[in-house]
Amino acid sequence: MHLRMIMVIMRIAFLVPNRLYVRGFSSKLSFSLAPSSLTSQGRRLLSSLSDEPASSDKSSKTKEDPLSIYRNKNNRDDQVFSAMSKDGGIKVTACTVRNLLNDLMIQHTMTKTPSDILGRTIACSLLMANGIQDEQVVQITLQSDGPIRGVVAIASGTGEVRGYVGSPMLGDMYITEAMGKGSVQIVKNHPSWPRPYNGITSIVHGDVDRDIGLYLAESEQRSCALAAATHIDNILCKAAGGYLIERLPDVEQETVAKVEANLARLVEMDGGDALPTNLLLNGVTPVDICEIILDGLDMQPLQQIMPTLKCKCSEERLIRSLRLLPRSEVDDILAKEEKVEARCEFCSRIYRLSPDQVREKLQNASGDPSTDVDI
Secondary structure (H helix, E strand, C coil): CCHHHHHHHHHHHHHCHHHCCCCCCCCCCCCCCCCCCCCHHHHHHHHHHHCCCCCCCHHHHHHHCCCHHHCCHHHCCCEEEEEECCCCCEEEEEEECHHHHHHHHHHHCCCHHHHHHHHHHHHHHHHHHCCCCCCCEEEEEEEECCCCCCEEEEEECCCEEEEEECCCCCCCCCHHHHHCCEEEEEEEECCCCCCCEEEEEECCCCCCHHHHHHHHHHCCCCCEEEEEEEEEECCEEEEEEEEEEEECCCCCHHHHHHHHHHHHHHHHHHCCCCCCHHHHHCCCCHHHHHHHHCCCCCCEEEEEECCEECCCCCHHHHHHHHHCCCHHHHHHHHHHCCCEEEECCCCCCEEEECHHHHHHHHHHCCCCHHHCCCC
């Protein structure tokens, strides 16, 4: 496929928000390369990125490479990195979440297809949450009629994230088949807000990142390019991550044209159909991805976050859920059951309380449970 054609599609993606092409390339733009291999250009890039200064002195190394504090060799650690063009017209956020996804696969005993779907959703939630206030959260819910039975991911401004799928043990199948049709629901909330922001669009493609990108274009009218994918080998995730490119107001057309060319170059270097996993597999880091996309635009680092899994479940939240039920219904449950048992969907932790413990906690509880923030 000719580079010029790819660039034409990039231009459409950036200039027409409500016709955004999320990944920056069409599924029809396939490259005749093995999914596990980089293009020759990509291999040259990897070689150049691997070159390190000969000096072992850390301060000298920092002077030679001002981005050394953001380097994450071979994507050893999970990372979310964001940067902006010097003119302030383009923001790029990239992430790698391989370790997070491996932990989630163990936590939920997930097979390959659910892991792929949750990994993409987790990556998208972290990309969307980058730059928001620490206490603010972004929740992505994909309600679908497919066998996966939906997926949820919640990320905060500090990089704390959690998520789950409806069918963690689903057998191997294409993720589009697993997702089916349904809706993309986005909730943004902050403890000080009187009510959360809600948006909803339809699932069109069924591959997570493109549908979330379409949401950004249609519901939030944001001109951007979004890609997220994973590479899972049997029960091990070897690469997971993505990027989000945002066109900000009053950007110069020359800047847009440069980003389009750089994005086309990134797509060609990856050479696969699950962008950007081939690059991540070969050690290209979030910083490197941002450098490629902002090449020639004097990249300015904004933020680096090391995302972590953190669940908000607790006995107090279980009691709050019981308080939301009619007391007669709770008393009926306590009379019939020897214990109250609940399993957290996010972390799989199981809570068990005896009827006497529940009655005591309900008696000592105060306040209105319906007004508590729970997201």
